[in-house]
Amino acid sequence: MNNRHPIAASLAVLGYIVMIVPLFFVVITAFTDGSTLKFPPSGFSLRWFEAAFKYQPFMTSLVSSLELAVLAALFSLLLGVPVALAISRGKIPGKGLLEGLFLSPLIVPELVVGLALYQQLMIGLGLNNFTTLLIGHTVLLFPYAVRVTGASLALMDPHIEEAARGLGASPLRTFFTVTFPLLRPGLFSAGLLSFVTSFNNVPLSLLLQNRDFRTLPVTMLDYVQQNYDPIVAAMSVLILLGTILIAVVAERTVGFAKIFGGIN
Amino acid sequence: MRGNRIVFLIVPGLIVLLGGFLIPAVVMLVSPPRTEFGDILARLGTMLTNSYDLAIIGRTVVLGLIVMIISVVIGFPIAYMLARSTSRWVGMLLALAIFPLLLSNVVRTFGWLVVLGKEGAIGQLLTSLHIVDEAPQLLYTPLAIVLGLLQLFLPLAIISCYSAVAQVNPALDEAARGLGANRTQTFWTVVVPLSWPGIVVACTLVFAGSVTAYTTPYLLGGSRQRMLSTQLYNYANGTIDWAAASATAIIMTVLVFGVSAISTLMGRKARTS
Numbered sequence: 350m351n352n353r354h355p356i357a358a359s360l361a362v363l364g365y366i367v368m369i370v371p372l373f374f375v376v377i378t379a380f381t382d383g384s385t386l387k388f389p390p391s392g393f394s395l396r397w398f399e400a401a402f403k404y405q406p407f408m409t410s411l412v413s414s415l416e417l418a419v420l421a422a423l424f425s426l427l428l429g430v431p432v433a434l435a436i437s438r439g440k441i442p443g444k445g446l447l448e449g450l451f452l453s454p455l456i457v458p459e460l461v462v463g464l465a466l467y468q469q470l471m472i473g474l475g476l477n478n479f480t481t482l483l484i485g486h487t488v489l490l491f492p493y494a495v496r497v498t499g500a501s502l503a504l505m506d507p508h509i510e511e512a513a514r515g516l517g518a519s520p521l522r523t524f525f526t527v528t529f530p531l532l533r534p535g536l537f538s539a540g541l542l543s544f545v546t547s548f549n550n551v552p553l554s555l556l557l558q559n560r561d562f563r564t565l566p567v568t569m570l571d572y573v574q575q576n577y578d579p580i581v582a583a584m585s586v587l588i589l590l591g592t593i594l595i596a597v598v599a600e601r602t603v604g605f606a607k608i609f610g611g612i613n
Numbered sequence: 614m615r616g617n618r619i620v621f622l623i624v625p626g627l628i629v630l631l632g633g634f635l636i637p638a639v640v641m642l643v644s645p646p647r648t649e650f651g652d653i654l655a656r657l658g659t660m661l662t663n664s665y666d667l668a669i670i671g672r673t674v675v676l677g678l679i680v681m682i683i684s685v686v687i688g689f690p691i692a693y694m695l696a697r698s699t700s701r702w703v704g705m706l707l708a709l710a711i712f713p714l715l716l717s718n719v720v721r722t723f724g725w726l727v728v729l730g731k732e733g734a735i736g737q738l739l740t741s742l743h744i745v746d747e748a749p750q751l752l753y754t755p756l757a758i759v760l761g762l763l764q765l766f767l768p769l770a771i772i773s774c775y776s777a778v779a780q781v782n783p784a785l786d787e788a789a790r791g792l793g794a795n796r797t798q799t800f801w802t803v804v805v806p807l808s809w810p811g812i813v814v815a816c817t818l819v820f821a822g823s824v825t826a827y828t829t830p831y832l833l834g835g836s837r838q839r840m841l842s843t844q845l846y847n848y849a850n851g852t853i854d855w856a857a858a859s860a861t862a863i864i865m866t867v868l869v870f871g872v873s874a875i876s877t878l879m880g881r882k883a884r885t886s
Contacts, residue, residue: 357690364687367764368713371724378727387732431622439620458825458869460842461862464849469637484633549717552827556849566719585720592716610711610772
């Protein structure tokens, strides 16, 4: 079974075809001059990109999605980092259970969480859909903030913090001058991962949409279901470009495979 | 930052976790608006006995298992090659396997509409080569769902297996070879058993992801190939049947927790044996 074993090699090629090739078709279709998703495309034009930029629902929901993703990533870090600190440095009984509780949004199906928040917070408590979405996404991103920060804290030598305290620094000063700088790469990784996860989310956001505030993936999903034109292909290419940009930023900073694959 | 006061840092996060997730989820599952828990149990009973609902549950589980098996059968060899190869392309191929994880599911799934649609690439190819007269129905079939889910979850399977294979010391492969095992024997008796925990993780993630995915069954399966997720959305947003929505949510959650429990047990067994 070395690199050239025929069965393994064919399976690998098949795997890459399934993962990547449909994306090429999206890109090709986006540049068509025709008005359907017909393949091969008829002629070359940029008209569907122009159409995507002019289509108000896509542009409005793009801004909404960016807003939601940035805020949710920020809140999950603001709330999640103290949680990770308390769990790793404090004297709490049942640490394992508490940590498990904060990681549990990873296990419960997102569609189920979405249904619960729609029914209990939006209908039950009358919260508006943006607030509900923000709470839902923040909770969904807790696992990243808590786990990534927890891992950085576990690797850190607690004696450094004790030394700062011994030299007379207050707990807050110790955090901002010693702990925080050491946590920075971990926080950046968690933030980027959180942003991407929130921006792309469909199942949790699905039931929490209304006319006032809609996210881009759900708007695109609705559009695809009702129309059969290449405007979604053009929008997809724009998202693809944005995603490549994030991958490049990740690679230039902490490392692409490290942030998104957990591989060193 | 030692001592007991630091414990209170957990409070704001805990409040949001309880109020924005745990309490609403539990209340939704046992006591939705204008619905008694008895109604949900009754609905659960009907769902587990009538053929219409059983077909949806069965389809969800079977497609989940198929996707899980194919993901590991394809993902493990890819992970093995990436972990062991010294080619200069390895970094690029690894990045290519991880990249889809960052990309919107809507974008990834949309690609299959272009490939499998009535006027899509495969249909056009088959008709222009006169292999068939009319493009075959590929969309809204179980095959379309399996392809879409595979595209979604192969990266997860590859990464889980990669982490496991990368931890197996290559010297063990060489030792097995030195003792006279051929490549295939080494693969099956050394590499696969030592990477078993990673394979279990891959199976769990792919199965749990497949039975709860929404975008893929919605776009590629439509109303012809209903799955639990699309059915749940329909109960919550179309017919507004809270009892049925909660019952469906319970089935989905039990499926995911069940597979997590099985994988924890298997992981524990692998460590002790």
